[in-house]
Amino acid sequence: DGGITQSPKYLFRKEGQNVTLSCEQNLNHDAMYWYRQDPGQGLRLIYYSQIVNDFQKGDIAEGYSVSREKKESFPLTVTSAQKNPTAFYLCASSQGARSNQPQHFGDGTRLSIL
Amino acid sequence: DQQVKQNSPSLSVQEGRISILNCDYTNSMFDYFLWYKKYPAEGPTFLISISSIKDKNEDGRFTVFLNKSAKHLSLHIVPSQPGDSAVYFCAASIYGQNFVFGPGTRLSVLP
Numbered sequence: 020d021g022g023i024t025q026s027p028k029y030l031f032r033k034e035g036q037n038v039t040l041s042c043e044q045n046l047n048h049d050a051m052y053w054y055r056q057d058p059g060q061g062l063r064l065i066y067y068s069q070i071v072n073d074f075q076k077g078d079i080a081e082g083y084s085v086s087r088e089k090k091e092s093f094p095l096t097v098t099s100a101q102k103n104p105t106a107f108y109l110c111a112s113s114q115g116a117r118s119n120q121p122q123h124f125g126d127g128t129r130l131s132i133l
Numbered sequence: 134d135q136q137v138k139q140n141s142p143s144l145s146v147q148e149g150r151i152s153i154l155n156c157d158y159t160n161s162m163f164d165y166f167l168w169y170k171k172y173p174a175e176g177p178t179f180l181i182s183i184s185s186i187k188d189k190n191e192d193g194r195f196t197v198f199l200n201k202s203a204k205h206l207s208l209h210i211v212p213s214q215p216g217d218s219a220v221y222f223c224a225a226s227i228y229g230q231n232f233v234f235g236p237g238t239r240l241s242v243l244p
Contacts, residue, residue, distance in 0.1 A: 023176075052232070059142075061222060061236035062177075069230070109176055111232075118229045119165040119184055124176030 022046065025110050025125035031133050032097065032104060040095045040128045042110030049115035051093035052122065055079060056107045065108075068093055069115055097130060105132050136160045137225050139235035147243050152210040154238050156223030159204065163225040163233075168197060168208045171220045171237070180221075181208070213242045 023044045032038045044051065050069050054062040064077030068087040082101025087093055093112075097104045107129050111122040138157045146152045154168075164185040169177035183190040183197045183206070190197050196209045210217055223235040 025176075050230075054234075062234040064231075067231070107174075111176075113229065113232075115229060119182070119226075120229060121167050121179040121182055122224075122232055123179065124169075126176045127174065129174070 023110060023112055023123055023125035025108075025128050027128060028126070030128055030130045032130060033133050035099045037096055037098050038130065040097070040108055040110075040130070042093045042095065042125060043091055044093075044110075044112040044123075045091060046112055046123060047090070048112035048123075049090070050113045051087065052111040052113075053077075053083070053085065053093070053095045054109045054111065056109060056127075062109065065095065104130055106130060135236070136163075137223055137233045137235040139221075139223055139238045141238050142236070143239040143241070145241045145243060146213045148215060149212045152208075152213045152217065152240055152242070154208040154210075154221050154223075154240065156206045156208075156235055157204060158206075158225050160225070160227075160233075161204065162227050164228060165226045166197070166199060166206050167224045167226075167232075168195075169222045169224060169234075170217075171222060177222055210240075213240075215242050215244055218242045 026041045052067040053065040066085040068074035084096045110125045113122040114120040167182040168180045171177040181195045199206045220237045222237045226232045
């Protein structure tokens with residue numbers, strides 16, 4: 020079955036530690052996205068990538084980093100510079116620009132601070 | 134400045150009746166609109182979409198209406214079922230890029 024896999028489902032971070040959230044898709048989608056959701060709020064865009072080896076900052080990129088070395092993979096690193104990392108993180112993919120096709124989402128990773 | 138707004142944080146509807154969820158947007162460049170449904174601790178699930186060249190799209194119990202002049206879209210669910218209870222997000226994009234999401238409306242369908 021095609022889809023998006025996020026791992027782990029739950030993640031704990033210690034103060035001053037970097038953690039990496041995994042996102043893999045087998046939908047052959049060109050574009051991939053990372054969103055953050057805080058309680059009672061909508062989805063805010065962290066980073067997105069329209070093509071391999073290219074990515075752009077979203078609305079709240081500070082304290083985060085990404086890479087897009089393979090079409091299938093778009094890992095997100097939450098660095099120690101992100102002072103309020105506790106949130107639900109969602110990865111999505113879509114066919115990309117010039118195609119009116121929906122984004123498809125993974126099941127999310129919940130990150131908490133120890 | 135929110136480009137996509139959902140002014141009702143919550144909505145309660147009796148089972149079997151119609152649920153109407155509303156969404157307003159400010160950017161006239163948006164040409165593709167979507168509705169997603171989300172359960173707690175899960176990713177959003179795509180429900181239905183509409184291109185700006187249409188004013189209505191229907192899929193089973195779900196119908197989306199688009200009023201471009203008012204920059205308003207709505208999702209109608211008929212008949213509403215208890216399993217429809219979830220948070221519904223409206224989203225918009227320009228030519229398949231840069232999806233912008235509203236804050237969501239929590240729908241409760243009462244048995």
